[in-house]
Structure formats: C-alpha cells, structure tokens
Amino acid sequence: AQSVTQPDIHITVSEGASLELRCNYSYGATPYLFWYVQSPGQGLQLLLKYFSGDTLVQGIKGFEAEFKRSQSSFNLRKPSVHWSDAAEYFCAVGPMGGGNKLTFGTGTQLKVEL
Amino acid sequence: SAVISQKPSRDICQRGTSLTIQCQVDSQVTMMFWYRQQPGQSLTLIATANQGSEATYESGFVIDKFPISRPNLTFSTLTVSNMSPEDSSIYLCSVYSLMNTEAFFGQGTRLTVV
Structure with a gap:
C-alpha cells in the first residue's frame, strides 16, 4: 500500500532563511507526487506536482521540489522564506493519472520567526 | 481551475444528530471526493462520489x-450520521481535473460534536 512520511511535524525558520521540508513515499508504481499548502481556515492549495521528466520541479510562491527515485523522496525547498509562508504543508502521492485518490502525509507545520 | 464552494464552513452539533x-x-467534473x-492528523479519503450511482x-x-x-x-453532499465526538474533524470536498491533472479542494467544513 502506498504511504507518505513527513518526518518533521513542526519546523521553525527565520524570515529570509532557506527552507527544506522532507517527504518520503512508498509506492508500488511510478508515483505522481504533490505538495499542498493549507493556511489557517483555508482549503488546500497546490504548490507543485511531479509526474515525469525533469526531477526538479518549480512551483508557485517560489517553491521547488526535487524528486529522487533512489531515495524515494520529494523534498520541498524555498531559498528565502517569507512570513506569509507560515502554514501547514502536505506531501501527497497519487496513482497514474494524477490527483485522484491521494494519499497524504501527516503534514509539517511551518512557523516563520520575524 | 475549479472553484469549490462548501457549506457550512463550520458547525457545532449535538451527539446523535446528523449533519x-x-x-x-x-464546472462539470468527473471525479469528486470526500476527505x-x-x-x-492528515487527510484521509472517505469515498469517491459517483454521479448516478452509489459512492x-x-x-x-x-x-x-x-x-x-x-x-x-x-454537486455532492456528505452526511455525517449519528455523530459522536470522534467525528469532530474537518471534512473536505475535492474534485479532480483531467485537464489540469490536479486535485482542487474546497475550504472545508469544520465540525465539532459535543
């Protein structure tokens, strides 16, 4: 069965510092991978997705993620964090075809110190 | 992209009742899901809502x-029946766009059962 692990429940970074959120997955076939952000009281917004091709994926709000098949990882990065990035971040894996029936990680709560 | 409106946004309900x-x-979408x-905790898929047939x-x-x-x-509805405090959660509607190969989420319904 597929699963997603986000080992960091909480992360605190200073504004302007770099960020990396970890995601490891277990999936029996070629995974379709996603990062979503959930701000307080808001729904989930897609940051980026990986289906195939270039393993470094660019997303919205200056985020990027790198797919590493050998490590079963899909870590999210941002070179300089802004206070508005404080939110909860979810990594998800889905079957071929994309975003239906997603399996989510437990999320990482990001706090940004000014 | 798809815009999803979910109602109510939040509710406090007595145990034993339904919501x-x-x-x-x-827009018309093929796939709708409830999480x-x-x-x-993370998001867990409850069911796929099928048009014209059982979920x-x-x-x-x-x-x-x-x-x-x-x-x-x-349009879809989810009923939480005979509620208990363990049903206190956020319930999210999601749709999958084949065109965008992306899942969109509603704002969620925050349910508290007392």
Missing part, C-alpha cells in the same frame, strides 16, 4: 455512517 455538508463546483482531516467507500468508512449523494456533475 449534511454540501459541495458545489463551478476527512481529524485534529492534528465508493474506502476501507474503514461505510455508507450508513457517511451517506453520499451526487445528483449531477457539479
């Missing part, structure tokens, strides 16, 4: 507890 959550999409996000439930979820309707391609 119906509505999900309206601004549950328990406090401090497809994931392991651990049953129709008697979570009846779902989907009368057309833009």
Whole structure:
C-alpha cells in the first residue's frame, strides 16, 4: 500500500532563511507526487506536482521540489522564506493519472520567526 | 481551475444528530471526493462520489455512517450520521481535473460534536 512520511511535524525558520521540508513515499508504481499548502481556515492549495521528466520541479510562491527515485523522496525547498509562508504543508502521492485518490502525509507545520 | 464552494464552513452539533455538508463546483467534473482531516492528523479519503450511482467507500468508512449523494456533475453532499465526538474533524470536498491533472479542494467544513 502506498504511504507518505513527513518526518518533521513542526519546523521553525527565520524570515529570509532557506527552507527544506522532507517527504518520503512508498509506492508500488511510478508515483505522481504533490505538495499542498493549507493556511489557517483555508482549503488546500497546490504548490507543485511531479509526474515525469525533469526531477526538479518549480512551483508557485517560489517553491521547488526535487524528486529522487533512489531515495524515494520529494523534498520541498524555498531559498528565502517569507512570513506569509507560515502554514501547514502536505506531501501527497497519487496513482497514474494524477490527483485522484491521494494519499497524504501527516503534514509539517511551518512557523516563520520575524 | 475549479472553484469549490462548501457549506457550512463550520458547525457545532449535538451527539446523535446528523449533519449534511454540501459541495458545489463551478464546472462539470468527473471525479469528486470526500476527505476527512481529524485534529492534528492528515487527510484521509472517505469515498469517491459517483454521479448516478452509489459512492465508493474506502476501507474503514461505510455508507450508513457517511451517506453520499451526487445528483449531477457539479454537486455532492456528505452526511455525517449519528455523530459522536470522534467525528469532530474537518471534512473536505475535492474534485479532480483531467485537464489540469490536479486535485482542487474546497475550504472545508469544520465540525465539532459535543
């Protein structure tokens, strides 16, 4: 069965510092991978997705993620964090075809110190 | 992209009662899903809402507890029946766009059962 692990429940970074959120997955076939952000009281917004091709994926709000098949990882990065990035971040894996029936990680709560 | 309107946004309910959550999409979509996000937990897929037929439930979820309707391609309801405090969660409607290969989420319904 597929699963997603986000080992960091909480992360605190200073504004302007770099960020990396970890995601490891277990999936029996070629995974379709996603990062979503959930701000307080808001729904989930897609940051980026990986289906195939270039393993470094660019997303919205200056985020990027790198797919590493050998490590079963899909870590999210941002070179300089802004206070508005404080939110909860979810990594998800889905079957071929994309975003239906997603399996989510437990999320990482990001706090940004000014 | 798809715009999803979910109602109510939040509710406080007495145990033993039922609550119906509505999900309206601004365009016709093939796939609609209902997720549950328990406090401090990740999102778990409850079921796939099928237009014109019975919903497809994931392991651990049953129709008697979570009846779902989907009368057309833009609307679905999820009922949480005979509620207990353990049902206190955020319930999210999601649709999958084949065109965008992306899942869109509603704002969620925050349910508290007392």
